[in-house]
Every structure is written in structure tokens, then in C-alpha cells.
Amino acid sequence: MDIWMLPLLALAGVLAGWLNVLAGGGSMVSVLAMLFMGIPGPIANGTFRVAILAQNFTAVTSFRQRGFSDFRLSFSLAAAASVGAVAGAMVGVQLSGLWFNRALGLVMVGVLVLMATDWGRATPQLAEETPGGPKNLVLGHILMVGAGLWGGFIQIGVGFIFMPILARVMGIDLVRVNMHKVFIVMVYTSIALLVFASQGGVLWSAGLALAFGHAIGAWLGVRSAVLKGDKLIRRVFMLMISALVVKLLFFP
Numbered sequence: 327m328d329i330w331m332l333p334l335l336a337l338a339g340v341l342a343g344w345l346n347v348l349a350g351g352g353s354m355v356s357v358l359a360m361l362f363m364g365i366p367g368p369i370a371n372g373t374f375r376v377a378i379l380a381q382n383f384t385a386v387t388s389f390r391q392r393g394f395s396d397f398r399l400s401f402s403l404a405a406a407a408s409v410g411a412v413a414g415a416m417v418g419v420q421l422s423g424l425w426f427n428r429a430l431g432l433v434m435v436g437v438l439v440l441m442a443t444d445w446g447r448a449t450p451q452l453a454e455e456t457p458g459g460p461k462n463l464v465l466g467h468i469l470m471v472g473a474g475l476w477g478g479f480i481q482i483g484v485g486f487i488f489m490p491i492l493a494r495v496m497g498i499d500l501v502r503v504n505m506h507k508v509f510i511v512m513v514y515t516s517i518a519l520l521v522f523a524s525q526g527g528v529l530w531s532a533g534l535a536l537a538f539g540h541a542i543g544a545w546l547g548v549r550s551a552v553l554k555g556d557k558l559i560r561r562v563f564m565l566m567i568s569a570l571v572v573k574l575l576f577f578p
Contacts, residue, residue: 331363332535339377339539344546352543353378353482354434356536367426369529371418371480372522376533377540378481379515384541385508394505399460403506404513406467407474411514414478415521429480437483438568466496470510477511478518484511 338359345352356377360370389395421429460466469491477484485507492503522528 332531334363335359335532335535336539336542339536339541340543340546341539342377342536343381343540343543345543352540354437356540357430357482360532361427365529365532367430368419368421368527371421371426372519372525372527373529373533374536375481375515375519375522376528376530377536379512379519380537381540381544382508382512382515384544385504386512389505389508394501396502396505397509400506400509401513403467403470404510406470407477407510408514408517410471410474410476411478411518412521414475414480415518416478418479418518419522419525419527430482433480433482437486460496460498462495462497466491469495474510474514477514478521481515481518 335356338355342352342355345355353374356374357370360373361367365373473484473487473491476487488507488510489503492498492506493500498506519528
């Protein structure tokens with residue numbers, strides 16, 4: 327790819343990282359930026375995982391520094407998710423550009439529905455962990471296989487799947503939901519990235535540019551004050567995604 331594209335990808339990564347912290351759905355920005363720059367869909371699908379890996383590694387480290395870690399449960403959940411992620415990545419790496427666009431369009435429709443509802447968020451009642459620790463451990467691990475399948479396949483919107491499993495099914499409090507989520511994503515993304523890389527599905531220069539931007543965007547998002555314009559951001563973001571869904575599904 328042309329060298330001038332790298333700073334633009336880094337800027338897209340800043341926006342993506344910022345959105346991931348404040349409103350969610352930032353991964354769409356990274357993937358769509360690459361698509362509009364002419365990077366084939368399957369390559370974009372593998373490449374943006376470099377940024378996801380860097381972002382979640384930073385988050386895991388940050389949680390541990392603040393005294394939040396439960397690596398035993400995190401690792402067992404990550405192992406379950408990784409089983410599905412390998413299968414999902416094997417499917418994702420085989421998609422042609424046209425079929426990837428169609429799959430991405432359908433995924434974005436699903437994400438829009440989730441963003442418009444409260445399904446992908448923890449309920450206020452789960453602000454504190456269920457007495458006695460996490461519950462439904464077997465069911466939670468089984469569902470993690472499915473979540474990993476989705477994450478390995480396309481990754482986008484996977485947070486809306488993890489939240490209900492960890493919070494609603496397993497009864498984990500909000501802080502530890504994110505603590506476990508970033509560890510799980512870090513582990514299975516490492517494995518999925520290896521699958522994509524082994525098939526030549528990663529453009530490393532673009533991935534590193536995105537990773538740099540994601541890190542800055544996340545740093546800015548964490549340090550932002552309570553955003554009064556959060557609803558406006560969501561509405562503008564959903565409008566933008568709706569237009570892109572029409573583009574991907576009907577004007578490939």
C-alpha cells in the first residue's frame with residue numbers, strides 16, 4: 327500500500343479507539359477505512375486484529391496495575407472462546423471480497439439493532455457481583471465457544487455478545503466484565519491473528535498504523551469527561567453505519 331495511507335489509517339484508528347471507549351463500535355471504523363482505501367475485505371478482516379491485540383494487551387495490563395485480575399477464570403473462558411475463534415478465523419480467511427462485504431453488511435445490521443437496545447449492556451442490577459461469585463460457569467463457557475466463533479470470523483460487534491454472557495448469564499459485576507472481556511479478546515485474537523497471518527491475510531504496515539491510532543484514541547477516550555453528547559454520537563454513528571450497510575449490501 328502507498329505510504330501516504332498509513333497516517334490516514336492511524337487517524338482512523340484514533341477515532342476507532344475513541345469510539346470503543348465512549349460509545350462502542352469503533353472496530354467498524356478501522357475495517358471500513360481499509361475497505362475504502364482499496365484493501366480487500368478478507369485482508370482488512372485480518373489486519374485490524376493487530377490493533378485489537380495491542381489495545382486489549384494495554385487494557386489487561388492497566389486492569390492488573392489497578393488490582394483487577396482473575397487470570398484463572400479469564401484463561402478458562404479464553405480457552406473456550408479460542409476453540410470457536412480458530413473455526414471462525416478459518417472461515418473468515420476464505421471469504422472473497424464480495425461475500426465479505428455482504429457478511430459485513432449483515433453484521434452491521436445486527437450491531438445497529440444491538441446498539442438501539444439495551445441487550446448488549448449490563449443491567450444496573452448487576453453493578454455488583456452476584457453473592458458467592460460467578461454463576462452458571464458451565465453454560466458461560468459453552469456460550470464462550472460461540473462468542474469466540476463470532477470473534478474469530480469477523481470480530482466486529484463481539485463486545486455486544488460478551489456483555490450478556492458475562493453480566494447477565496454469569497452475574498459478574500461491571501468492572502470485572504471488562505476485566506475478563508479484554509483478557510479473553512487478547513487471547514483469542516492472538517490465535518485468530520496467527521490463522522490470518524498463516525494465510526497471508528495480514529497487511530502488517532496497515533495493522534501497526536491502526537494499532538498506534540487505537541492506542542491514542544483509547545487514551546483520549548479514557549481521559550474524556552462524562553460525555554453529554556454520548557446520545558448524539560450514537561445517533562450520528564448509527565446514521566453513518568446505516569448508509570454504509572446500504573452501500574455494502576446493494577452497491578458492492
